[in-house]
Amino acid sequence: MRLTVNGRSSDGFVRDLSVRELVETITEAQRGVAVAVNGEVVPRSTWAVTALAEGDSVEVLTAAQGG
Amino acid sequence: MLFGKSRLILGTGGANSLAALEEAVVASGTDLVTVALRRVDAAGPGLLPMLDKLGVRVLPNTAGCYTAGDAVKTAHLARDAFETDLIKLEVIGDERTLLPDGVELLRAAETLVGDGFTVLPYTSDDPILARRLADVGCAAVMPAGSPIGSGLGISNPHHIRLIRQSVDVPVVLDAGIGTASDAALAMELGCDAVLVASAITRSDDPGAMADAMRHAVIAGRLAFEAGRIPRRFHALASTSDEGLAQW
Numbered sequence: 001m002r003l004t005v006n007g008r009s010s011d012g013f014v015r016d017l018s019v020r021e022l023v024e025t026i027t028e029a030q031r032g033v034a035v036a037v038n039g040e041v042v043p044r045s046t047w048a049v050t051a052l053a054e055g056d057s058v059e060v061l062t063a064a065q066g067g
Numbered sequence: 068m069l070f071g072k073s074r075l076i077l078g079t080g081g082a083n084s085l086a087a088l089e090e091a092v093v094a095s096g097t098d099l100v101t102v103a104l105r106r107v108d109a110a111g112p113g114l115l116p117m118l119d120k121l122g123v124r125v126l127p128n129t130a131g132c133y134t135a136g137d138a139v140k141t142a143h144l145a146r147d148a149f150e151t152d153l154i155k156l157e158v159i160g161d162e163r164t165l166l167p168d169g170v171e172l173l174r175a176a177e178t179l180v181g182d183g184f185t186v187l188p189y190t191s192d193d194p195i196l197a198r199r200l201a202d203v204g205c206a207a208v209m210p211a212g213s214p215i216g217s218g219l220g221i222s223n224p225h226h227i228r229l230i231r232q233s234v235d236v237p238v239v240l241d242a243g244i245g246t247a248s249d250a251a252l253a254m255e256l257g258c259d260a261v262l263v264a265s266a267i268t269r270s271d272d273p274g275a276m277a278d279a280m281r282h283a284v285i286a287g288r289l290a291f292e293a294g295r296i297p298r299r300f301h302a303l304a305s306t307s308d309e310g311l312a313q314w
Contacts, residue, residue: 029107065102066080
């Protein structure tokens with residue numbers, strides 16, 4: 001299926017991929033990561049049971065210098 | 068205390084490298100460091116582990132937000148990422164000045180207080196807005212001395228003093244500091260703490276400037292507590308004329 005992850009759209013994601021599985025492909029960080037799907041915050045406690053769907057837009061964020 | 072023992076909060080924007088930032092954090096003696104939230108591919112690794120290693124607390128911020136809605140969403144993401152209710156709330160009004168949008172700021176502050184956050188809003192040097200922010204339950208107010216990164220210092224010291232008298236929550240001078248004397252002045256005006264980023268990270272020697280800021284904040288606070296002498300139009304001799312030789 002197709003997802004947009006941090007602004008980049010790509011195909012080939014497996015169906016029903018969980019948020020947790022997606023995050024693990026992007027970063028090894030255990031702490032300091034937050035996720036929004038289609039503009040809504042997905043709490044870390046629900047990453048494992050939140051399945052992504054075709055066309056979802058996912059933001060995976062962490063601490064950066066600034067502010 | 069909200070900002071720890073040191074009364075100096077460090078911003079992390081503008082540093083050339085993680086190593087330079089680490090040197091500054093150590094030299095500043097800070098207990099609290101603010102970080103932004105960005106996409107993992109843009110942020111790069113290492114910042115959070117470094118701060119954890121140094122044992123400083125993280126103060127997430129909403130840098131880059133222009134609306135209350137964006138800032139509230141960013142704050143919720145930050146709480147989930149960093150497991151803290153602390154949020155440095157920034158809602159910027161325009162790109163040229165980076166000054167706060169007071170209307171959006173107050174709206175976001177009220178929402179986030181209701182959502183259980185400990186809200187530290189970056190605000191303008193307007194005493195009325197500062198009071199409104201305190202009234203909706205902000206844990207501190209953080210007026211700008213002058214625009215972010217400008218290094219212009221405190222352009223309206225009188226307003227900073229008025230803010231100190233207008234609210235019962237801590238006042239943190241945030242933005243505009245250029246050098247150590249600006250930080251000392253903020254503390255002499257009665258601020259409870261100072262937040263410094265660019266003045267340290269963009270200086271020629273961030274470690275040395277962080278050390279200077281640490282001393283300035285301590286000196287300014289001591290001077291404030293000691294109570295400065297009033298300003299006088301004419302001189303007041305410090306030496307008595309009594310016993311002066313007559314020729």
